[in-house]
Amino acid sequence: xxxxxxxxxxxxxxxxxxxxxxxxxxxxxxxxxxxxxxxxxxxxxxxxxxxxxxxxxxxxxxxxxxxxxxxxxxxxxxxxxxxxxxxxxxxxxxxxxxxxxxxxxxxxxxxxxxxxxxxxxxxxxxxxxxxxxxxxxxxxxxxxxxxxxxxxxxxxxxxxxxxxxxxxxxxxxxxxxxxxxxxxxxxxxxxxxxxxxxxxxxxxxxxxxxxxxxxxxxxxxxxxxxxxxxxxxxxxxxxxxxxxxxxxxxxxxxxxxxxxxxxxxxxxxxxxxxxxxxxxxxxxxxxxxxxxxxxxxxxxxxx
Amino acid sequence: xxxxxxxxxxxxxxxxxxxxxxxxxxxxxxxxxxxxxxxxxxxxxxxxxxxxxxxxxxxxxxxxxxxxxxx
Numbered sequence: 360x361x362x363x364x365x366x367x368x369x370x371x372x373x374x375x376x377x378x379x380x381x382x383x384x385x386x387x388x389x390x391x392x393x394x395x396x397x398x399x400x401x402x403x404x405x406x407x408x409x410x411x412x413x414x415x416x417x418x419x420x421x422x423x424x425x426x427x428x429x430x431x432x433x434x435x436x437x438x439x440x441x442x443x444x445x446x447x448x449x450x451x452x453x454x455x456x457x458x459x460x461x462x463x464x465x466x467x468x469x470x471x472x473x474x475x476x477x478x479x480x481x482x483x484x485x486x487x488x489x490x491x492x493x494x495x496x497x498x499x500x501x502x503x504x505x506x507x508x509x510x511x512x513x514x515x516x517x518x519x520x521x522x523x524x525x526x527x528x529x530x531x532x533x534x535x536x537x538x539x540x541x542x543x544x545x546x547x548x549x550x551x552x553x554x555x556x557x558x559x560x561x562x563x564x565x566x567x568x569x570x571x572x573x574x575x576x577x578x579x580x581x582x583x584x585x586x587x588x589x590x591x592x593x594x595x596x597x598x599x600x601x602x603x604x605x606x607x608x609x610x611x612x613x614x615x616x617x618x619x620x621x622x623x624x625x626x627x628x629x630x631x632x633x634x635x636x637x638x639x640x641x642x643x644x645x646x647x648x649x650x651x652x653x654x655x656x657x658x659x660x661x662x
Numbered sequence: 663x664x665x666x667x668x669x670x671x672x673x674x675x676x677x678x679x680x681x682x683x684x685x686x687x688x689x690x691x692x693x694x695x696x697x698x699x700x701x702x703x704x705x706x707x708x709x710x711x712x713x714x715x716x717x718x719x720x721x722x723x724x725x726x727x728x729x730x731x732x733x
Contacts (some may be wrong), residue, residue, distance in 0.1 A: 389691060395680035409693075425716070426715060426716040426717040427717075427718050427727060427728070427729040428713040428715050428729055428730075429716050430715050430730075430731060431685070431713070431715070431716055431731055434713065434733075436729075440691050475716075477716070483716060487729045492711060509713070510718075510727065511720055511721050511722045512718035512719055512720040512725070512727045513718055513719065513721065513722070514716040514717060514719070515719070519717075520719060538675065541673045611729070613714065613716060615693040615694075615697070616693075623693070623696075623697050623700065623717070624697075624700050624714035624717075624728065624730075625714065626714060626716060660713045661711050661712065661713060661731065662700070662704065662712045662713055662714035
């Protein structure tokens with residue numbers, strides 16, 4: 360029998376009374392964890408441990424090339440939107456029709472970690488992590504599916520850019536110049552909220568804290584070049600932001616036009632502090648700098 | 663409480679402020695046209711919050727696609 364291929368196992372998310380695959384998915388991982396305590400005692404003559412499973416938890420990661428729903432995902436994690444998801448085998452004919460495989464399971468989960476990457480001259484990606492909240496159940500009948508349109512549309516990373524302000528009052532109008540890579544990471548901390556009231560072994564989770572950060576890598580160029588051609592922020596001006604130790608306004612927006620610096624619809628805006636600035640100067644290679652911006656307060660998802 | 667909510671929704675419909683079916687998928691042959699469509703949508707829904715995803719481009723026919731959620 361042929362080995363099942365990864366494209367025939369997909370994560371399905373409930374939408375109304377139907378389920379949909381995560382579109383343009385490139386990978387998914389399902390992790391089932393048995394949380395253990397060592398139950399060996401002095402009564403045991405041998406030296407070996409005896410792990411006893413005391414609770415069970417689960418998580419699902421999905422990677423995709425679809426970033427057209429960035430705003431919806433950013434709102435979902437912030438608003439603690441609960442998800443019902445299934446992992447299942449799908450028919451090879453369309454890779455979207457669920458089969459209710461014997462190993463298929465269904466459960467409630469929180470979306471608790473997302474990363475969007477918009478890298479220059481690459482297809483943009485998103486990574487979603489769902490953490491199970493409560494029990495998994497077997498999927499005995501194939502769920503009703505809403506087929507996702509295959510539109511063959513992708514987002515090249517150079518058309519989404521970071522704009523950084525000089526302070527926390529004026530709207531950010533300057534792009535981070537000569538940027539090579541940009542990623543946005545949002546994490547919702549979950550705490551185990553399982554108590555004696557909880558039936559069964561499955562852990563239940565409670566969201567407790569939201570954090571977000573932006574990472575970038577850009578070439579180090581002469582400030583004069585940046586000023587005359589791009590009107591952007593460079594290593595020198597970002598270092599000034601770092602030295603000021605104060606939040607500045609930022610936005611991540613769609614861009615077009617000359618130098619890809621004309622802002623279109625905003626994806627996300629907020630305030631950040633520069634928490635790490637790294638200058639890289641390898642021999643016979645372009646000098647670059649990495650910046651980590653850490654979110655200060657919540658972010659706004661409004662175009 | 664449910665009645666208040668119902669009245670609020672009826673009032674929104676009456677004044678034309680109720681959020682329409684969302685998301686809206688904008689498509690255009692050029693970026694300028696897409697941005698224009700987005701600005702028109704924004705002007706039409708001043709009372710709502712509009713959220714936008716990243717602009718994608720079809721590898722088949724070069725069409726630009728923007729998903730907008732109206733909240």
